[in-house]
Amino acid sequence: MTGVRRGVVILPEHRWEAARHIWRLAEELGFDHAWTYDHVVWRWLREKPWYGAIPTLTAAAAATSSIRLGTLVASPGLRGPVTFAKEITTLDDISGGRALCGLGAGGYGADLLRARPLSPAERAERFTEFVEVTTTLLRGGTVNDLTLVPASAVPVAVAAAGPRGMRLAALHADTWVTSGKPNGFDPAPYPETIPVLREQVRALERACDEVGRDPRSLGRLLLTGASVGGVLDSAEAFLDAEGMFTELGFTDVVVHWPRPEFPFQGTVKTLEEISGRACADAT
DSSP states (O other): OOSOEEEEEOOSOSOHHHHHHHHHHHHHTTOSEEEEOOOSSOGGGTTSOOOOHHHHHHHHHHHOSSSEEEEEEEOTTTOOHHHHHHHHHHHHHHTTSOEEEEEOOOOSSGGGOOSSOOOHHHHHHHHHHHHHHHHHHHTTOOBTTBOOSSOOOOOEEEEOOSHHHHHHHHHHOSEEEEOSSOOSSOOEEHHHHHHHHHHHHHHHHHHHHHHTOOGGGSEEEEEOSSSEEOTTSOHHHHHHHHHHHHHTTOSEEEEEOOBSSSSSBOOHHHHHHHHHHHHHHHO
16 A cells, blocks of 8 residues: 555535435545535536535534545635634534645636636735635734634645745645646546646745755645546556555545546446455555
């Protein structure tokens, strides 16, 4: 077995009566962490049910006992850093210290909650403030005479593909997040993505050097499925891909819970086979 941690994204698309069983099964299958997207609506499922991230994670905390739970990712278009930090600390309390805080710049559309689209520079500025304020408050710091009580040292993961975002991750994050080449949804076979991922890792390490941080102190999470494809084609494919990603220095590999149709079409049987292999290796 590799030492990489395994995670899964569970889309908040099911009523809780059904979703409860998915979150519990994710824990039973041995995933180290489980995440959900934080959007008002989402891409291809705009006309279908879509539930709130924080209530979903809170319910998942009550339904599970060991798996870590987080947003992948929350963004400043939808969230204010102060109220979001308060919600994350509350989730951490309810879950018994299992919360994870994933932050990202976000995209366009309904999540921006604005009449006027922001320029790239404005989006970058808002993301910087969002990361700085959220991490400061979570770690017990003070912003404009405000300190959260109780503070909660929730691990922070920052999604970044460009130099400015990677610098933010190097300065503030416990874990850096990438999904590979930013291309919307155009998954390439995972072996073909290795050069891009390798260069992203090198760029992250350069960012760490620039801010005086030991690159080894920063976790590296790869979210597969959108750009990095084929990982859940079979248990063998997953283990092969995981080995390649570990060699690049990734500490965490995250897949999407399989759906019966696009996007992330697949079968839960593959996850069960991967879990079975892990149990066999452990014995």
